[in-house]
Amino acid sequence: MLSELDIIKILATIVSLMIAIIGHEIMHGYVAYKYGDSTAKDAGRLSINPIVHVDPIGTILVPAVLYISGAPFLFGWAKPVPVNIQTVIYNGGYKAGIAVALAGVTYNFILAIAASILLGFLETQQHSLGSALLAIFLMYSVIYNIVLGVFNLWPFPPLDGSNALRFLAMQFRWQPVVNVLNKIEPVGMILLIIIIATPLSQWFFMPARWLINILL
Template sequence: MTETLILAAILIPCLIIAIVFHEVAHGWAALALGDPTAKEKRRLSFNPVRHVDPVGTLLVPGALALFGGPVFGWAKPVPVNPRRLDNPRYGMMAVAAAGPGMNIALAFLAAIIVGIAAAFATNWGSSLPEWALTAFTYFILINTFLALFNLLPIPPFDGSHILGGLLPRKWARHWQKLQALGMTLIFVIIAAAWIFPDARWIERTIWPPVMWIMEFFVGIAQSVELALS
């Protein structure tokens, strides 16, 4: 029980930071490209409450955890008005990429910090506390997973907006119509993962690149530690 509480105390702040920075990055990118909608709606805030979706952040993941399903959820999307962007087609691509890009940047920063902290600990004849190492590891893992998961070309994930901007205009119009089916597709994914757990589609599609990038960040942390030791 104690270990579960400690793990929750580590995971929840890591998840909140990753999600909030992800959403705010969308708003920052939109503002920089001409759309102040997120700013007007007071969504360029690091207050987690402003990004909570009662259904996606609380109800769905809570119910899934309670009934033993795959825990899955989402935050309230930052509002973006493509018509107010300087270049709606490519602006939406940049806004969509900003969220995953922020998560990768956070993971990179965490790798550098843990490398510096480990070096200072070594120089003082000690080592990083286990809880700190666990926290940094989960923080990097959560941000890496969130970035790659959102890059899936499935509406309404960020990857679908990026793909829509790359498609020829004729195809992009048809692709845009699929965005309305986004929430339906999300629930289909949840149901499929629950009904067919042996399929392990997440482990087979997202997990290999997540682990590869994790190894890259671990290498950065080790390089920083060696350079400063």
């Protein structure tokens, strides 16, 4: 039977992970909107209503399986926000494409830093049930935002890091880089599964563990 602390941890996990992954997607659409692409806005995807962003697999199934299996970290994803990247590039160039690609990651890192600062402030206050609950939520916010941010920076399609690298290469006409990304794009998801399901994940998530240790 779940204890009260277990229930609190589960709720903190769900809320912090939802804020991390849904906000991540909203920021892609918001930055694209700033560059003249209203696709996400017209589709109602700039809303903070979590229902419009939930992906049954990425938002529910994957985090649940990782939690039940006792994985050392959780991550997931929301339904991708639609972006007309051609409109974005037309209005702002490849730099705008990079900005849209990195908008979600930037959101995650800023949120993690903010949560870390608030957590440090709480440690100087008198302890109460409310502050303890908030501390658990903030701790998970740091962890999940860092994991999500680092994961999305991996240079494998269709992750944000790959998209940012592609636009950067196009900006500076590094065609060999674009060619490599085009070649691995059809097998990008397979590469991600192999990394996540093997000891390779220890190496690829090393920056996440380093940043979490600093912030916590």
